[in-house]
Amino acid sequence: MLIIKRKHRGMSLIHDWKDWLGGYPYEVATPARVEAFLQNLGFKLLKTIKPAYGFGNNQFVFRRIG
Secondary structure, eight states, rough: OOOOOOOOOOHHHHHHHHHHTOSSOOOOOHHHHHHHHHHHHTTTEEEEOOOSSSOOOOEEEEEEEE
């Protein structure tokens, strides 16, 4: 009998299915969500660069406080 142990990858099972079926291999986070997450870890946002239009990557500069 083969036992498969699923390791936690940080994504939900639905997102895993989308990956396996050819979807995007990531979950989208809004700039506000990224900022809130890192603020909870003790970082302060210094600068954000958003894409000029529609699609692209946001760029962030954070500094650890304390």
